[in-house]
């Protein structure tokens with residue numbers, strides 16, 4: 001799985017961090033999403049998928065490969 | 066559920082989005098349920114005499130809230146009240162700083178400045194303070210002995226103190242602070258009283274901002290002044306502060322109160338929350354879905370003709386989304402009208418959706434995840450001190466709320 005984030009679209013809700021803290025983080029200065037794992041290991045792919053679905057700003061893309 | 070007398074208010078003055086079922090104060094009004102089945106995007110009449118579109122299905126509500134062609138800038142005249150011949154011709158425009166009523170790029174600029182203070186990490190650091198505030202209030206309840214009004218001794222003070230903590234409001238000012246914030250979101254307030262309250266609040270916040278400009282502290286206002294002091298005006302700081310208070314106080318308070326009432330009515334679910342800490346996170350989300358304490362978002366206005374699911378909303382017309390109806394949409398949530406911890410409440414819209422999605426969600430959810438299990442464990446025999454039928458609900462500007470919640474144990 002490949003994950004990508006769009007920092008322009010992100011509105012800093014932290015939903016992704018609450019759901020998948022191993023995959024996503026937030027910048028301290030403005031709360032904008034930071035990707036910790038562009039290719040999450042199998043243990044974290046389910047959460048990454050949920051995080052993408054739960055992003056209110058459609059700022060997370062997940063490509064299954 | 067049996068017939069009750071929990072009158073919400075007379076239907077004439079309460080916009081459809083706020084109305085609830087006559088026989089169950091937790092459920093949406095029958096007219097909303099009918100619309101979701103038959104007329105999911107259709108006009109309705111507001112107390113002002115204007116008409117707006119009401120959107121009731123989960124998928125459509127999310128489509129509206131994530132579409133940049135809908136503006137959040139409020140219309141110049143209130144849609145929620147009948148025209149007031151004695152009032153000013155035009156309502157004042159949205160004050161500076163209150164980005165809930167702004168569109169990009171102004172919205173983006175302000176929201177980004179303050180979001181650093183609301184990250185999940187920052188909220189985690191507040192957790193011990195929240196646990197402390199909750200424990201103090203439970204101790205005070207235990208000392209006082211039942212019956213008590215849970216609204217007054219628990220639900221209202223906790224979120225208010227958490228926001229005071231966040232903003233750095235001195236303790237001596239906190240009682241006045243709470244009174245003003247409650248009045249600010251009431252529907253049934255005379256225009257003069259509302260304005261007087263608003264001015265008082267504004268003056269208080271101006272003082273707080275001036276103090277932080279002179280000597281920035283470690284709390285939210287101090288950080289904003291230190292990191293963005295040259296980019297943000299005093300008026301914006303005041304508006305922002307007012308917004309955080311009005312957005313975070315009554316909302317969280319009523320989830321605490323109405324949520325407690327819900328758990329008292331569902332002792333089996335309460336027992337699960339009390340005994341299994343690992344389900345609390347999920348339980349709070351199901352509760353937020355089921356209760357939908359914020360019944361709709363701010364009104365939106367179409368900036369262009371927009372077609373949603375086959376219906377075209379013409380440019381210039383107003384749109385309201387029913388978050389409550391979306392959260393009870395059977396197409397998304399099977400068995401949606403039941404509160405059940407076995408449900409999957411994923412993608413509920415209790416915090417809205419799109420760029421105005423609640424900024425305070427990480428804070429609200431922490432308060433709720435701390436408060437409910439602590440309350441249930443301290444008072445395992447918690448129950449109503451009056452018949453359920455006597456609990457008075459009232460619709461509010463921002464949140465569905467309780468007049469009082471008499472409990473004992």
Ligand code: HEM
Nearest residue numbers: 164165312313316317362363415416417421423424425429
């Ligand atoms: C359980 C409690 C809460 C609920 C149900 C709730 C619900 C909502 C909803 C539905 C919106 C979207 C409004 C719209 O789209 O027009 C919103 C926005 C907002 N909320 Fe909350 N909220 C809660 C707690 C809080 C708290 C504790 C704070 C902060 C202290 C807060 C701050 C905000 C702010 C600043 C916005 C505006 C965001 C923007 O326009 O970008 N909320 N909230």
Ligand code: HEM
Nearest residue numbers: 143144145146163165307308311312361362363364462463
């Ligand atoms: C700066 C902070 C805010 C101020 C001064 C404010 C003020 C107001 C006022 C005066 C009304 C009544 C409008 C009318 O009569 O037409 C209203 C309505 C409302 N407010 Fe707020 N509000 C603020 C923030 C928020 C936030 C953050 C939320 C999200 C939880 C919210 C949710 C609502 C809702 C749902 C309504 C009713 C629908 C509407 O008029 O669009 N408000 N607000």
Ligand code: SF4
Nearest residue numbers: 010011013014016055
């Ligand atoms: S869920 Fe989306 S909007 Fe929220 S912080 Fe993550 S990427 Fe940003």
